[in-house]
Amino acid sequence: MDLDAVRTFVTAVGVGRFQETAAELSISQQAVSKRIAALERALGVRLFTRTPRGARLTIDGQAFLPHARDLLRVAERAADSVRPGNRPLRVDVIASRLAPAGLLRGFHRAHPEIELDVLKLFEVDAAVAALRSGAIDASFRAVTMPGNPLPEDIDVVPVLDEPLELLTGPAHPLAPARSVTIAQLTGHRIWMPGLTPGTEWTAYYDDLVAEFGLTIEATGPNLGADALLDTVADTPALATFIGAQTRLVWPAGHDLRRIPVTDPAPVYPHSLLWQRDNAHPALTAFRRHLADATTSHDRPATWKPSWAISAPRPRRPRGRAGGPSPAPSGGRGSWGT
Numbered sequence: 001m002d003l004d005a006v007r008t009f010v011t012a013v014g015v016g017r018f019q020e021t022a023a024e025l026s027i028s029q030q031a032v033s034k035r036i037a038a039l040e041r042a043l044g045v046r047l048f049t050r051t052p053r054g055a056r057l058t059i060d061g062q063a064f065l066p067h068a069r070d071l072l073r074v075a076e077r078a079a080d081s082v083r084p085g086n087r088p089l090r091v092d093v094i095a096s097r098l099a100p101a102g103l104l105r106g107f108h109r110a111h112p113e114i115e116l117d118v119l120k121l122f123e124v125d126a127a128v129a130a131l132r133s134g135a136i137d138a139s140f141r142a143v144t145m146p147g148n149p150l151p152e153d154i155d156v157v158p159v160l161d162e163p164l165e166l167l168t169g170p171a172h173p174l175a176p177a178r179s180v181t182i183a184q185l186t187g188h189r190i191w192m193p194g195l196t197p198g199t200e201w202t203a204y205y206d207d208l209v210a211e212f213g214l215t216i217e218a219t220g221p222n223l224g225a226d227a228l229l230d231t232v233a234d235t236p237a238l239a240t241f242i243g244a245q246t247r248l249v250w251p252a253g254h255d256l257r258r259i260p261v262t263d264p265a266p267v268y269p270h271s272l273l274w275q276r277d278n279a280h281p282a283l284t285a286f287r288r289h290l291a292d293a294t295t296s297h298d299r300p301a302t303w304k305p306s307w308a309i310s311a312p313r314p315r316r317p318r319g320r321a322g323g324p325s326p327a328p329s330g331g332r333g334s335w336g337t
Contacts, residue, residue: 003075005039006068008032009047013065017054088115089282092127092139095120097225099162099245100140100270107289114282124200128154131275137283139273142200142308155276159290161267161302163244163260166190167229170255171236181263182212182303189215191231191238193222201268205241207305208266229254243268264301269308 012021012032022029040047047061057065093100101118108116119136121127127139131154143156150156166185168175174188195202195218209216225248232238233254242248242258250256272290274283 001042001071002035002038003071005035005042006071008035009039009061010065010068010072012036012048012055013057013061087280088117089138089280089286090117090119090136091286092119092121092130092136094122094140097247099160099243099268102245102247103140103160103270103290103293106293107286110289110293111282111285114285123198124148127273131273131278134275134278137274137278137280138286140270141273142204142269143271143273150273153276154273156271156273157287157291158269158271160245160270161304162270163302164241164266164268165244166239166259166261167232167242168239168257168259169233169236170257172239172257173236174239174259175257177259179260179262182214182261182266183263185214185261186212187215189217189238191217191219191228191240193218193220193228196222203307204268204305207307208303211303226250229256232256262301264303267302267304269304 008021008025011024012018015021015024018032018036019029022032025032036048043060043064045060045064046058047064048055049058091104093104095101096118104116104118108114119130121130121136121139124141124143125148127136127141128151130136131139132151140159141156143150166174166180174180174184177184192205195205195216205216208214228240229248229250232240233250233256244258244260272287274287
């Protein structure tokens with residue numbers, strides 16, 4: 001059913017004459033007559049009786065009127081549900097325990113009046129497609145992966161370089177250390193079963209291995225964080241990497257140790273992606289909050305892959321995003337200065 005015709009019908013009922021209806025809708029009187037005639041044909045009934053004094057509703061017109069008004073109200077609510085500013089800001093954080101979720105929580109505390117929809121998209125290609133279609137407004141990613149550049153309509157800005165920490169059980173040889181250099185990790189088994197080919201975190205760890213000669217094992221099924229923590233706690237020969245802002249809880253009996261890695265400190269480069277023409281008003285507030293709240297980039301004695309965006313793209317102040325966790329690499333790393 002043509003909503004323009006329904007709107008013309010409801011307006012004509014309100015003003016009483018097709019001439020005034022045309023003026024109200026800023027269309028010609030002939031267009032009013034054509035819309036009403038098309039609606040009557042679609043319904044198979046007469047809605048108006050034309051008289052010298054104007055248009056008068058028929059019995060069928062009277063029966064249709066309340067439903068026509070309902071149709072227009074439903075159409076307006078449907079448009080409002082997706083109109084920027086009238087729907088929640090939709091943000092992809094990859095996983096609820098990673099640093100991006102913490103950044104989003106900070107934004108919510110600072111702006112409780114802004115409604116949020118939180119999504120968790122696994123693959124970067126799915127996140128970019130969702131940004132371009134308008135299904136989401138922003139996504140945290142680590143970019144750009146080798147051989148997988150962002151489309152030109154996707155803008156990106158770095159928001160957080162998150163240091164990695166070594167997570168060990170109490171019997172691990174490095175457990176007593178207050179910090180470890182990355183060179184001290186050579187020869188130790190680092191177990192990360194969540195490394196999935198094609199993901200940005202796997203690209204990150206591939207480059208970390210290539211740069212520093214580490215041993216990272218991705219064997220066995222990924223049974224989740226709890227199974228990983230149980231195994232690390234009980235196995236003196238195994239350790240894993242965890243982001244400094246990744247939030248995990250384990251039983252006190254595990255006595256797990258989070259140990260900073262230094263000289264250089266490997267940092268995971270989180271960035272924020274959005275579609276350049278996205279007009280959601282809360283997106284600007286979100287980007288401003290992140291710019292004010294997050295740490296500086298390229299700090300001394302840090303390392304991240306050469307493909308990780310660490311400064312805004314030329315031509316516009318934007319940058320790219322991710323989450324430390326456990327995809328194929330290409331470039332070597334870059335030292336922070």
